Amino acid sequence: MSVVGNNGTSFGLFQVRKPYHCQGQSCYLMSHDTAFNADYYGAMLRSYYSGQETWLNTVPGNGSPYRAHDLWGAVGFWSAGHWHVSAGDAYVAKVKAYLSQQVWLGQWF
Numbered sequence: 001m002s003v004v005g006n007n008g009t010s011f012g013l014f015q016v017r018k019p020y021h022c023q024g025q026s027c028y029l030m031s032h033d034t035a036f037n038a039d040y041y042g043a044m045l046r047s048y049y050s051g052q053e054t055w056l057n058t059v060p061g062n063g064s065p066y067r068a069h070d071l072w073g074a075v076g077f078w079s080a081g082h083w084h085v086s087a088g089d090a091y092v093a094k095v096k097a098y099l100s101q102q103v104w105l106g107q108w109f
Helices: 025-032 034-050 054-058 071-080 086-101
Strands: none
Touching: 025 034, 034 071, 071 086
16 A cells, blocks of 8 residues: 555555545545545446447547456546556556466565
């Protein structure tokens, strides 16, 4: 939970970004409560995946239109803030590599 990224704007286990996801007390909870941080990330990813965030089609600079049931698009959006752009796709490639390597089974994980 102590990891801070993106020049101090992302924090916690799932790197929740202050400019996009913090409102009042939720910011404190997301930065101090691992379970809340993880639950929030999961809820947002599910929301992207389910097709509930149609406003994503209004974001300028998306690489392709937002659509439901695109898990990797949702993961990439969480990282890059745009749907299917190179930064998000690069993040997705890293996630897929970690999954295929099963890094969590390693000695130092």
